Amino acid sequence: MNWTLDQLLAFVTAAEQGSFSAAARQLRKAQSRISSAIANLELDLGFELFDRSSKFPTLTPLGKEMLPEARAVLNQCLRLDSRALAAANEEPISLRIAIDEALPLETIHSIFSQVGEVFPDTHLVITNGSQDDIAINIANQKADIGFMISNSALPAKLTLQSLGYFKKILIVGNRHPLAKEGVVSLAQLQQYRQFVLCNRSGENRENALSPDHWDLDSYYLICELVTQNQGWAIVPEHIARADWFKEQVKAVKSDFLSDKLIEIGIVKRLDSPSSKITEWITEKMRHLINNHAV
DSSP, rough: OOOHHHHHHHHHHHHHSSHHHHHHHHHHHHHHHHHHHHHHHHHTTTSSEEOOSSOOOOOOOOHHHHHHHHHHHHHHHHHHHHHHHHHTOOOOOOSEEEEEEESSSSHHHHHHHHHHSTTTEEEEEEEEEEEHHHHHHHHHSSSSSEEEOTTTOOOTTEEEEEEEEEEEEEEEEEGGGGGOOOOHHHHHTSOOOEEBOOTSSOOOOOOOSSSSSESSOOHHHEEEEEESSSSSEEEEEHTTTTTTEEEEEEEEEEESOOOEEEEEEEETTOOOOOOOHHHHHHHHHHHHHHHOOO
């Protein structure tokens, strides 16, 4: 076997992007180079990876079997690069940090005032966004590390390290019919609209409990609708207790929901090297989250 990493990368990227032309744009190469790389890989393997009979290439059965293997090889190479850079002790001159808007930013931002004292020569770029923004920016190398609510649908090149947990609570508006109840049942909840977190594509991140539910991509928008007595939701406690909402919503107990927790983690690319500043910020973040959460 004489296949190369460039051939594997072309194969995996084409499979993920859905076409050779999209893979070429993603890798910033000519489409002919992507097509040739995949064709040479197929020759070396002895079978076709893509069915090219239709407008867009689709994976053959053997192509589907080879895809996770190719991903595993590429991911291991990324880890090797990461460890090599860490061993060389290369400290970044700048660090781009992306933070999930659903995290308690007023608490998390408190550590950055210390960074200037501990790492005075490092330039920080700090941005906030949704879970999707964090994952996409890091996958596309527009951010170096991110802090976000755990998302099982991360791109293959990313990894998430757990830092702690926050509590989620069930809330309704002060004038919602359920606000008068001491403890609510699932049957009662299913009589009213539920607001459920989704991604930017409108796909559920959480399972809906009510047949009447709306999907929204922001916990803050969800809480705003709850304050208007339009429905109920299960949200991070620190968001429901924020000054914008705390006087307008009520936490309701249920007879079937135990304490619900959401995991918070640091996300980065597999080929991202560790450094003193990232390790320092990670430990500070873990300490803050564990003291702020449950």
